[in-house]
Every structure is written in structure tokens, then in C-alpha cells.
Amino acid sequence: MRRGFVKACFGATLVLAFSGCRQDMHNQPKYVPYRSSEFFPDGLSERQQVEGTVARGQLHEDSYFYSGRVGTKEQDMFPFPITQAVMERGRERYDIYCSPCHGRTGDGQGMIVHRGYRRAADFHDQRIVALPVGHYFDIITHGFGAMPDYAAQIEPADRWAIAAYIRALQYAQNGTMAEVPGDQRGSLKDASQITVEGVSLPRALASGGQGSSEEISAAGANPLPASEPQQSTEGTRKK
Numbered sequence: 001m002r003r004g005f006v007k008a009c010f011g012a013t014l015v016l017a018f019s020g021c022r023q024d025m026h027n028q029p030k031y032v033p034y035r036s037s038e039f040f041p042d043g044l045s046e047r048q049q050v051e052g053t054v055a056r057g058q059l060h061e062d063s064y065f066y067s068g069r070v071g072t073k074e075q076d077m078f079p080f081p082i083t084q085a086v087m088e089r090g091r092e093r094y095d096i097y098c099s100p101c102h103g104r105t106g107d108g109q110g111m112i113v114h115r116g117y118r119r120a121a122d123f124h125d126q127r128i129v130a131l132p133v134g135h136y137f138d139i140i141t142h143g144f145g146a147m148p149d150y151a152a153q154i155e156p157a158d159r160w161a162i163a164a165y166i167r168a169l170q171y172a173q174n175g176t177m178a179e180v181p182g183d184q185r186g187s188l189k190d191a192s193q194i195t196v197e198g199v200s201l202p203r204a205l206a207s208g209g210q211g212s213s214e215e216i217s218a219a220g221a222n223p224l225p226a227s228e229p230q231q232s233t234e235g236t237r238k239k
Contacts, residue, residue, distance in 0.1 A: 066156055068134030068141075076132035080157075082164045090165030093158045097150055106169040118146055129170050136163040 031037055031045035039045065060066045065079040080086075101110040106123035113119050121128055140159045143149035154162070177185060 064134075065160075068132075068137035074132045074134035074138060076134065078133060078160055078164065080160070086161050086164055087168060089158065090161030090163070090168075093154060094162050094165045097154060098162065101147070105172075106166060120147070123166050123169055124173050129174060133160075133163040133167060136166055 033046045035045050036043050037045035040047075062079065064070060064075070068074055095104065099110055100112050101117075101120035102108055102123065103110045103113075103120075108120045108122035110120060123129070137156075137159050139147065140154060140162060141149060141151050141156075150159075171179070177188075180188065
């Protein structure tokens with residue numbers, strides 16, 4: 001008797017479970033957007049968007065923040081103050097998206113180049129150093145030549161952070177003592193004072209690099225000082 005009751009309960013549970021497996025939500029009567037329909041005079045099942053419709057969060061009131069241009073001209077200024085946090089974010093995004101082609105130091109010798117791909121641009125080339133940061137932002141957004149656009153992968157704020165970090169890489173090899181804040185000059189080291197596994201940096205580089213490439217790169221690239229002056233537009237990005 002007890003065993004029969006248990007079986008009956010189990011069977012009832014299975015029936016209830018299977019009755020819920022229908023695809024009512026999937027099979028419901030509905031129109032796929034913009035499929036034909038006889039409900040409206042124009043034959044469409046959906047209404048066209050009102051002219052001038054803007055998606056939420058896509059108003060782009062600060063045109064420079066989203067383009068790097070004033071009018072049609074690229075500018076050499078940032079749309080917000082460049083802080084240490086921005087620099088660290090730029091380095092992180094650069095290492096993820098840019099270093100495979102351009103290399104960790106921006107010399108255009110990324111890993112894919114060593115695997116047979118075309119060499120990427122060298123950010124230390126004086127022609128590229130002379131370009132405004134708005135140009136870097138535009139290239140990340142729209143791509144150039146063999147480089148695809150990264151608009152879908154990198155948010156606008158991160159594109160500016162990457163542009164700031166590229167400037168930092170350029171300062172590391174092209175900066176002058178006059179550009180270093182006076183209170184930080186005493187902490188700088190001459191190349192001969194830097195050692196890599198006990199070998200001076202110039203000698204390590206001349207001999208093909210003693211120690212790992214990461215150690216040599218770390219020794220050879222001075223980080224941008226936190227108080228490094230940066231141009232910015234009037235005001236900050238509108239929220």
C-alpha cells in the first residue's frame with residue numbers, strides 16, 4: 001500500500017513536470033520586428049523611430065570626448081585631467097589591446113611581428129610623436145591601414161587613457177630633464193646607474209640583453225610622473 005502511494009506521487013510529479021516543458025513563450029503569437037503586417041497601413045509590424053531618436057546614454061553632447069576633433073581638426077589635448085589612475089588604466093588597456101602589435105614599449109615589435117605579421121607603427125618615430133593625441137583616439141576608434149578599429153572593444157574614456165599612456169611611453173625615450181617636476185628630479189637615475197642582473201643597463205642592451213626582456217623594459221622606461229602637466233579642454237566631460 002505504502003509503496004503504491006509513493007509510486008503514484010512520483011508519477012503525478014512527472015506528469016506535472018512534463019506539462020511545464022511546453023514552449024508557450026516561444027510559440028506565442030507575435031510579430032518579429034519590421035516583419036510585414038496588415039495591422040498598419042504601411043504594412044510594417046513595428047513603428048519607425050521618431051526622427052532624431054537617440055539611444056539612452058548615446059547623446060554624445062561632448063563632441064570632442066567622442067571624436068578627438070574640434071570641427072574637422074584633431075587636437076593635442078585631453079578632454080579630462082590625466083591622473084595617476086588614468087595612466088594606470090591606460091597601461092592596462094594598452095597591454096591588453098595594443099602591445100601584441102606595438103610592443104610593451106611602443107617600438108612596433110609586438111609578439112605578432114615576431115610571428116611573421118607586418119610590423120606595427122613605432123610610437124617613438126618622430127613623425128608619430130608629432131601627431132596630436134586626438135589622432136591616436138581617432139585611429140583606435142576607426143582603425144587605419146592594416147589596423148582594425150577597436151570601437152567595440154574599448155570605451156571612449158579608455159581610448160583617451162591609452163592615448164595618454166602612449167604619450168608616457170614617448171616621454172620615456174624623448175623627454176627632457178626640463179619637463180620633469182623639480183621636486184622629482186633627484187629621484188631619477190642615469191642609465192649607467194641602472195643594473196639588470198648585476199649588469200649596467202647600457203652594457204646589457206649592447207650585449208643583447210642580460211636578464212629577461214621584462215626586466216630590461218622595466219629598467220629602460222621611466223614612468224610618467226603623477227604631476228606631469230597635461231592639457232585639457234575647458235571643463236571636464238559632461239555627465
